[in-house]
Amino acid sequence: MAQFVPNKTAQKHVGGYHNREFPIPTWLILLILLVVSVLPLTFIAVGSRWMSTRLLMDRSLELQRAMVEGRASAIDFFLEERRRALETFANANSLQSLTQNEALPRVYNLLNDVYRGAFEDLGVIDAEGKHLAYVGRYNLLDKNYRHTEWFRVVNTRGSYISDVFWGYRKNPHFVIAVLHKTDRQRWILRATINSKTFDALVSTAKIGKTGEAFIINREGYYQTQSSSEKMLNKSLLREIRRHDDVESRRIIEQGKAIIQTTAWINSGRWILVVRQHEQEVSAPVDQATFWGALIVIIALVLLIATNVSATWYLTRRIDNANRQKDLYYRDLLQSAKTASLGEMAAGLAHEINKPLAIISAEQTNLWDQLEEIDLDENDKETLINSIERCKRQVERCAIITQKMLRFGEQAEASYEATDIIPLIKETVHLMEQQAHERNINLRLDIEPNVPRVRVDATEMEQVIAHLINNSLMSIENSGSIVISLKRNEYAVELAVRDSGVGIPKEILERICEPFFSARPIGKGTGLGLSVCVAIVRSWGAEIDVQSDPGQGTIVTIRLPVADTSASAEKHHETKVLSCEFSNSFAQRDERR
Amino acid sequence: MIDGKKRLLLVDDEVEFLDAAAKTLERRGFFVCPVQDGETALMILKRQSFDVVILDVKMPGIDGIELLLRIKKRLPQLPVVLLTGQSTNRQASEMIRKGAFECLCKPCAIDKIAEVARAAVNRH
Structure with missing residues (x-):
């Protein structure tokens, strides 16, 4: 199907135009958007994790230190209390x-x-x-x-x-x-001192499931039972430096990170050691991290989805804008091309018409003189035949130059809300005789109450006549041509359907080009359909041609309805190309 | 009118056309005065009277439209037929509005010109 609907025709061209005017590929836009949006989110997530881990760990260690400090005081108090009790009894x-x-x-x-x-x-x-x-x-x-x-x-x-x-x-x-x-x-x-009681006191400093609490002396010997060591065994702890208050440090023991908090007690002779696996200390941090990571992942998924859909939507909008731009560009080029061609055609036609007029006049002159000269009948007939042939060829040339002239001429068209049903009927009536002679059934299929459309009446007649003429030419022996008119939601659809030979696919795309004709040389100028397309498009209407070789052709024109056409006003100012087939303007005017 | 022949002023810058058309129109019963340009035509019109004028639209100097307007100004009753090698339906209608009796498109048969000229003479 040869489509002259703007969107369809633009499709092929747009790819190249798009690449030329908008060279950033979609994947790159998407990548940039993702980097721009995901990177800050990742930084925020990592930063928050770092900050919260630090804060929670600090808080956990602080609690541990406070607890150890309390236990150390309790142990010191325990020892001192007993010492004082003994002292009191000794004195008493x-x-x-x-x-x-x-x-x-x-x-x-x-x-x-x-x-x-x-x-x-x-x-x-x-x-x-x-x-x-x-x-x-x-x-x-x-x-x-x-x-x-x-x-x-x-x-x-x-x-x-x-x-x-x-x-x-x-x-x-x-x-x-x-x-x-x-x-x-x-x-x-x-x-x-009862070691069980003392051990029980020390063990109250234990924290969590992995925690342990014990006392070692300055030499590193266990003073209380530990979970792993017996009393008086030598501790493998590195020498613990002297420090005030309570100190926490992270150590690695057998591949496991341990948080160790120490406090010097018993006048600096013993060290209370409280240990807990870091994993347990940081459990709340890990849990917070898990939920944080989950939120970040959901945010990332949403962000990616938003980016992908936004990119898709925007690139589609840009593509559409480019298509539109391309269409205007293409129309502009086509208009310029047609205008140049038209100018050339009109000039050429004028120059050819001059000698044709002389030939025509001389040929009439010859004819007149032949009547007066006494000649042998056979010779006279031969001469008459020659003159007649010349006359026919001049007429043929005249038809061609007329079409060229109409193609090249620009005229102001009068766009008015027009009831096109009488125009169709009149044009069909004019062509009925020709169809009848060729055994072709020419019929109308018109819906009642079709609204008026904003077109130029003369141009409308011209387009219908040309389309019917094309159909007549395409039917070899007998067949049918149906001219239908119906209304759809947005437009009035005029279709000319014939049962002719159809148009081969390879030339379907070219049939609307000026001077392209599928007919044998001398049978068509190749201007008719291009003029029709120019006229139809000047109305703001669409035309498309569908053809099945051997089955026939349908030409459909979708006309904007006059009452709803927003672009109606601009048509008054539009310059269009028109085409005329008649020799005598006056006769045509009288008919109008 | 001379010897029952209608007087026809034929104005065209193409000498060959002028010559051939004049001969044929003479045979169709007109007294033809062939003129090659607008200035000469105006001059002749001052001295002689004609029943019909046939003008080529595109001519050097005073063109056919200008000539039509001047003739119509001075001799509104004189029918003028225009010949043009380059015109459209609307331009033809415009010329008729300006006073032309008819506008014929070149190349057209001399017999057609004669027929229109006769109709113009008869109507006036």
Whole structure:
């Protein structure tokens, strides 16, 4: 199908035009948009993750430090409280009273009542290191502590809280000892702290499932039970530097990150160590990160979808704009081409018409003189035949030059709301005789109440006549031509359908070009249909030609309805090409 | 009118056409005065009277339209037929509005010219 509908024709051309005028490919636009939008989002996401991780970790560590600080104070308080209790009892009782039979057990029971079984045993030791009295489950009465470390220190300092040691009982334990000194006497009240009670106290510093809490001394020996190490084992912890308050650090142990918080206790002799796997510490951070990442992914998906659809929509709009531009450009070129051709054709026709007029006049002259000359009948007939042939050829040339002239001439057309039904009927009536002679059935199929259309009446007649004439020429023996007129939603559709030979596909695209004719040379000027197309387009109408070789051709013209055509006014100013077939203008005017 | 012949002033810049057309029109019963340009035609019209004037539209100097207007100004009753090698329906109508009796398109048969000239003479 040869389409002269602007959008259709523009399709092929647009590809090249698009590439020429809009060289950025869609994928590049999309990439730029994605980079521009996704990059900031990614930066925000990564930055937020970094910030929130840092804040949450800081907060977690701060809580851990606060908790460890509290536990350290509690442990220090525990030790100090017991030391003071022993001191009080030592001051309140004399050596004599304590070494009497029931006195020490009474004190022992009293202390354990007050401090909930914190003391494992209790003993009174004289200045020589000898046990004077003992309450506890070990048989230590005969033991002498003169050479032990704790005995030496307590005599020097007055009180002492030992590290954990094996001692005579062969069991890890630590002692609290206080020296009671008067002018006459020096003796020591010594208690062993129940390690279970102490361990229970220390273990309250444990945090979470992976947490552990223990105490080591300055040399690194465990002072309490740890989850992995026994008491008095040497700790593998790196030497912990002396520090004030509480300190947290991240260490890697067996490939696992551990957060370790330490506090020095017991007057700087012990270190409370609280450890927790970093994974557990950062669990809330990880959870927050998970939800954050989910939101970012959803945002990215939405962003990509928005970008893709926006790019698709915009490029489609640009393509459409380019198509439109291309169409105008093409129409402009076509108009310029047609105008140049028309000018040339008109000039040429005028120049040919002059000698034709002379030939025509001379030929009439010859004819007149032949009548007067006495000649042999045969010779006369031969001459008459020659003159007649000349006359026919002049007429033929005249028809061609007339068409050229009409093609080239620009005239102001009068666009008015026109009822085209009478025009169609009149034109069909004029051509009926010709159709009848050729055994062609020429009929009308007109819907009632077809609205008026904004066209020039003369041009309309010309177009209908030409289309019917084309159809007549395309039917070889007999056939039919149907001229139909109907209304669709937006336009009035005029169609001329014939049962002729049809138009081969290869020439269908060219039939509207000026001077292109599918007929044998001399049978057609190739101007008729191009003039029709120019006229129809000047009305703001569309024309398309559909043809099946062997089946026939349908030419359809879609005319804008007069009442709804917004572009009607501009037509008054439009210059168009017109074509005329008649020799006598006056006769034609009279007919109008 | 001379010897029953209608007096016809034929104006065309093409000598060959003028010659051939004049001869034929003479035979069709006209007294033809062939003139090659507008100035001469106006001059002759001042001295002689004619029954009909046939003008070529496109001529050097005073063209056919100008000549038509001048003739119609001076001799409104004198019928003028225009010959043109380049015209359209509307231009022809325009010429008729300006006073031409008819507008014929070249090349047309001399017999047609004679027929129109006769009709012009008869109508006036």
